[in-house]
Amino acid sequence: MTETLTLFDTTLRDGQQTQGVQFSTAEKRLIATALDDLGVDYIEGGWPGANPTDSDFFAAAPKTRATMTAFGMTKRVGRSAENDDVLAAVLDAGTPAVCLVGKAHEFHVRTALGCTLEENVEAIRASVAHCVAKGREALLDAEHFFDGYRADPAYALSCLRAALDAGARWIVLCDTNGGTLPAEVGRVVAEVIAAGIPGERLGIHCHDDTGNAVANSLAAVDAGARQIQGTLNGLGERCGNANLTTLIPTLLLKAPYKDRFRTGITEAALANLLRVSRQLDDILNRVPLRSAPYVGASAFAHKAGLHASAILKDPTTYEHIDPARVGNERVIPMSNQAGQSNLRARLASAGIAVEPKDPRLGRILEIVKEREDQGYAYDGAQASFELVARAELGLLPTFFEVKRYRVTVERRKNKYNRMVSLSEAVVVVKIGETKMLSVSESMDETGTDRGPVNALAKALAKDLGPYQACIDDMHLVDFKVRITQGGTEAVTRVIIDSEDSAGRRWSTVGVSANIVDASFEALLDAITWKLIRDHGQPVGA
């Protein structure tokens, strides 16, 4: 007999409290749609009235299967729920559900609110009752519940009861400061249920300040709570909220949860989890965390030699789940002794078949190793890796040859006595027997100097003869630069992510002590990869 476990996502509200994160309204819409496709039950979209972005989001919130929820706070003391303009703004968002934060810790009532304990309980009661009277599903986020329960259990429970009696569908126990440890969470949730708050109306909201947000959420479920609040990729205030990207696969794939609970997440949605996680990082321009459970690029990377050789006999020897279940894949790093079969798999995924035991496989691994010693990183630049392999396999056509380039950056006063900069690039390319000189400057249509790499890229793309349409179809999405070690010296590693109209996205790498050179190398790889995809062979070949 399975029970329902409800997933409440607060990426768009508590996740927005992550230092450095500021969603636009358009980004919030994108994320809401991704969350809905994933299958969470509630989407907390923000705090209408608290800032223009959140208000705009609710003014045109996407239609979702998930229950769209507006966040707010309980009414202020000294006015009625009906006359509280902050609460009114929350209700005006017109969402089917409203989640109100209310204090459950006597210290906070006295210190932060500065009202009596009774006034706070009454604020909770009246606010929840007001939402219910307006036809909304009401949730109470019981702020600082665990700290409050430690200080004064009777008062903390009275706050919960006030909400429950006023008709709240869910009472959410919040470990707001993130300092409570799993054993205590489990004990307190059990005591709350024993005190008469039904588990099927209890939620848990944890923060990761001791690295236990996931474990605390599980401990609460073990003790009987039936709603988990969390965020994608563990975004959130300070160290973040409970990471739903971690919790969802645990709940769906691992004992005792997988057979005990049903959630709104389907198998197909779970297999898309890695993509959703990456999409959020893309929107936020964050580097995905390689070590993230389930969805990290290293989550199924087997570097230890003993592990890698056992994995080849049977993957379950060193994998607790099949990586494909969450859209991830096994990685056996190239430099490893077990690399050859993995290399063949990687080549096959690029459409290149190589027989096992082909001696060129070993040579490719050596080249990759040598180049990684020089500072290249092929983990994040699969397209460049493919070109390295193609070169060794004799499958790398020469579409064009760059004979030379020159780029100049100047900064000086213009005729209006303002400091301005301008970059200019000359590129000389040979296509077949035809030599082509192109020159471009880096000024864009708004008069902004976009720098030497831009000028070079434009000059290179200006006239590639028969390949022009193919080049016009691609654009640069991201450009990452890192000083790294190449042999004994510091070198610059540039990784370029490119995209085309077919929705392809590929990454290339360039390394040099000269950042312009490194960028140019990554750019050339990006163009070559695209030409192979679109043309296969040089025109006329």
Place this chain on the structure above:
Amino acid sequence: MTETLTLFDTTLRDGQQTQGVQFSTAEKRLIATALDDLGVDYIEGGWPGANPTDSDFFAAAPKTRATMTAFGMTKRVGRSAENDDVLAAVLDAGTPAVCLVGKAHEFHVRTALGCTLEENVEAIRASVAHCVAKGREALLDAEHFFDGYRADPAYALSCLRAALDAGARWIVLCDTNGGTLPAEVGRVVAEVIAAGIPGERLGIHCHDDTGNAVANSLAAVDAGARQIQGTLNGLGERCGNANLTTLIPTLLLKAPYKDRFRTGITEAALANLLRVSRQLDDILNRVPLRSAPYVGASAFAHKAGLHASAILKDPTTYEHIDPARVGNERVIPMSNQAGQSNLRARLASAGIAVEPKDPRLGRILEIVKEREDQGYAYDGAQASFELVARAELGLLPTFFEVKRYRVTVERRKNKYNRMVSLSEAVVVVKIGETKMLSVSESMDETGTDRGPVNALAKALAKDLGPYQACIDDMHLVDFKVRITQGGTEAVTRVIIDSEDSAGRRWSTVGVSANIVDASFEALLDAITWKLIRDHGQPVGA
């Protein structure tokens, strides 16, 4: 009555399995010394004989108070412990302690080892006995213990008993694949102790594949285990090992552990924890994780308006510990309404006193906000932030003025028909009434072109007249580039970390659509900050 809890660090062994991590011998020595200063009880230095780095490390391991430990595996079946060359290499390292991994899961014995269950038990017994006979303290890492116990508890326990009876000081229960959840870890550890393996000889070794490595370690301690194995910053195979940087403050500062256990970590060492964590990231050239518990840059960042205003009344309202205990500090982001008092604190730490309510405070916050909208990021560039504030406060001296610059990057064939690149920069600077033209090229002493930013930096630093000694004393440590959003356009953000001989380290930021310009701006800020520190005022002023 306090009990001893033993901390076993495996950063140099399991941490070395992190994808992308490859320590040099010198780095291993550095890290070992940092670990010893921190106060862990055991330092597992690597696997002598398995690779040259580890062998070199043990050949000249630093003297440590912590017990230096060599890792290895139990003897192979078909030869005696005395005649196993792999085991001999481990013992040859001459460490006081030896930690051997042995299998405790019948599936692995059959699949990976391909021997009988009895042969494996005998291998464990004989290997441990051999180490003990050689006068070493022996530890058994019982690999796949939890999976093995689930499959066949009697066999898994028999592996532990063999090691214990042979004289192992510690039996370490390893959740090798990282898939076991906290409730099960707690239950199994309790059952192991009930089966006769004493808790004071039991260790726990967890991986983070479900995000529970920390919670699993705590669950094992709750159940009676008395040694925790983990790594700094949670390095390790796949998703990493239990993060000691997280566990140590929890054990020292949080109930029920703080009053129950004593460890080798002093209060002073704990206050140095953030520095140790950053030192490891520096060595690995990794960007520190902002959201890391306790030591992350965001761990005590209070972005939510309600939180920030309460923090000003009493920090304990939204902090579960005092950040200073781990060497961290409270951050109230500048753009926040609570920013003014925080701003004053930041200015005070740069030696600039401003009265509360000074209207310039509000203006500084506005400028910071405007510039962050343009793409600047002052979180990671405190020195540039200080300059922005100084400019508004009239405390920013003009040491010199850059009138113009020009930099050229050329790539073409040299006389040996090899493609080479060369950058050249001309900088025109005015110091007082003196105009100075400097030209530099980017070639270093090895003949490598180090690129346009290097050429510019060299030209700029070539002749700064009275400030030359000051400039010669600083050097660039890191250079980070990121494409980000500036208003509606993509811009390049460059962050430069600089260092000087006094051990100062400071970070500056530059933003422009042109990467050379952005770098130059960050470079100018870095020089100006250093001149303020060394000279205070322009020479002659």
